[in-house]
Amino acid sequence: MVGWNWLQIRRDLHQIPELGFQEWKTQAYLLEKIDQLPSDRIEINRWKTGIFVKVKGTSPKKTIAYRTDIDGLPIEEETGLSYRSLHPGQMHACGHDIHMTIALAALYDIVYEPVTDDVVFIFQPAEEGPGGAKPMLSSSIFQKWRPDLIFALHIAPEYPVGTVAVKEGLLFANTSELFIDLIGKGGHAAYPHLSNDMVIALSQLVTQLHTIVSRNIDPLDHAVVSIGKINAGSVQNSIAERARLEGTIRTLSPESMERIKERIESIVKGIEYGFRCQAKIDYGAQYYQVYNHETLTKEFIDFTEKLDDVNVQVCKEAMTGEDFGYFLKEIPGFMFWLGVDSQYGLHHGKLNPDERSIETGIEVVTNYIRKKSSE
Numbered sequence: 001m002v003g004w005n006w007l008q009i010r011r012d013l014h015q016i017p018e019l020g021f022q023e024w025k026t027q028a029y030l031l032e033k034i035d036q037l038p039s040d041r042i043e044i045n046r047w048k049t050g051i052f053v054k055v056k057g058t059s060p061k062k063t064i065a066y067r068t069d070i071d072g073l074p075i076e077e078e079t080g081l082s083y084r085s086l087h088p089g090q091m092h093a094c095g096h097d098i099h100m101t102i103a104l105a106a107l108y109d110i111v112y113e114p115v116t117d118d119v120v121f122i123f124q125p126a127e128e129g130p131g132g133a134k135p136m137l138s139s140s141i142f143q144k145w146r147p148d149l150i151f152a153l154h155i156a157p158e159y160p161v162g163t164v165a166v167k168e169g170l171l172f173a174n175t176s177e178l179f180i181d182l183i184g185k186g187g188h189a190a191y192p193h194l195s196n197d198m199v200i201a202l203s204q205l206v207t208q209l210h211t212i213v214s215r216n217i218d219p220l221d222h223a224v225v226s227i228g229k230i231n232a233g234s235v236q237n238s239i240a241e242r243a244r245l246e247g248t249i250r251t252l253s254p255e256s257m258e259r260i261k262e263r264i265e266s267i268v269k270g271i272e273y274g275f276r277c278q279a280k281i282d283y284g285a286q287y288y289q290v291y292n293h294e295t296l297t298k299e300f301i302d303f304t305e306k307l308d309d310v311n312v313q314v315c316k317e318a319m320t321g322e323d324f325g326y327f328l329k330e331i332p333g334f335m336f337w338l339g340v341d342s343q344y345g346l347h348h349g350k351l352n353p354d355e356r357s358i359e360t361g362i363e364v365v366t367n368y369i370r371k372k373s374s375e
C-alpha cells in the first residue's frame with residue numbers, strides 16, 4: 001500500500017495551476033499518483049487533459065460518481081506562501097487544488113477498502129472556461145460508465161473549517177461569459193474630429209450595460225452583469241481604434257438570461273449607431289444552473305449531520321456558476337460548499353484556504369460513497 005501525504009499533494013498541485021484544456025502537468029501529476037494504485041482494482045481513461053478512473057465494486061449494482069475540477073485561473077497569486085504558484089499570472093484561486101486533493105484521497109480510500117458498487121472519479125478540465133463538463137458528459141467513456149448518482153464539492157472561503165453548506169434545488173446560477181469588441185477609427189489625439197474614439201464608445205457601453213439589471217429584470221428575480229476586464233488603445237496621445245470588454249452574466253432563471261442578452265444586443269446596436277462603429281458580441285462559455293436533486297440532498301443533509309466534527313448549514317443560492325450543472329441536468333445528484341475559512345474570497349490573488357478543510361472533505365466524500373454503496 002502506497003502512503004500519500006495530502007498536504008504535500010495539495011501544495012504540489014497548488015504550484016502548477018494551468019488554464020482550461022492546458023492542464024497537461026496537472027494531468028501528468030494526477031496520473032503519476034493514480035498509476036501507483038493496484039491496477040487490478042481500477043480502470044483509467046484519459047480524456048483530453050482530464051481523467052476518468054473507475055474503481056471496481058465487489059458486487060456492483062449501480063455506479064456512483066464523484067467529480068473534481070482541475071484547472072486554475074489567469075490571476076496573479078499574491079499570497080506570499082512558500083508553495084505559491086510557479087506559473088506567473090496563473091493561480092488556483094478557486095480552490096481546485098483542494099478539490100483535486102480530496103478526490104485523490106477519496107479514490108485512494110475506496111481502492112484500498114473497496115465498496116460494493118462501482119465508483120467513477122472524474123477529474124474534469126476547464127471548469128473556469130471554456131467548459132469541460134459538457135463535452136466530458138457526451139464522451140463515449142462517460143456514456144459507457146454512466147453513473148446513477150453524481151456529486152461534487154466547492155470550497156467556500158466564508159464558512160469555517162468543518163462546515164458543509166448545501167441546499168435542495170437551485171444552488172448556483174445560470175452563467176454566460178460576455179465579450180464585446182468595438183471597432184472604430186484611430187488617429188492622432190490632437191484631431192479627435194477625424195477619428196472615431198472607441199474609448200468613449202466603450203465607456204458609454206459599460207455604463208449602459210449596468211442599467212440592464214436595475215431596469216429590465218424583475219427585482220425579485222436576481223441577476224448580475226459584471227465587466228471584469230476592459231482594454232483599449234496603445235498610447236496616451238493616440239485615439240483608440242478598437243476597444244474590448246470581457247464580463248459575465250448571471251441569472252437565477254434561464255428566461256432572465258435570454259432577456260439580458262436581448263437587452264445587450266439592443267444597447268450594442270445603439271452604440272454602433274450612435275458612435276458609427278462596428279461591434280461584435282461573443283457569449284463564450286455558457287453554464288447551466290446547478291440544481292441539486294431534492295431527495296438526495298435531503299438525505300445528504302441528514303447523513304452529514306451525523307458525522308463527528310461536521311457542521312451542516314442550509315445555505316442560500318449563489319450567483320457563482322459551475323459547469324457541474326450539466327452533469328446534474330442528466331444525472332441525479334448535488335453539489336455542496338465546503339468551508340475553508342479564508343479572509344480573501346474566490347478569484348482573489350490572496351485566497352488562502354485553511355488546509356485542515358481537506359480532512360473534512362475527505363471524511364464527507366468517502367463516508368457518503370460508502371453509505372450510498374451499502375444501500
Ligand SMILES: CC(=O)N[C@@H](CCC[C@H](N)C(=O)O)C(=O)O
Pocket residue numbers: 094127128129154175176177247248249285287319320321322323346
Ligand atoms: C465557482 C466559480 O467561481 N465558478 C466560476 C465559473 C466560471 C464561469 C464562466 N467562466 C463565466 O465567467 O461565466 C464563476 O465565475 O462563477
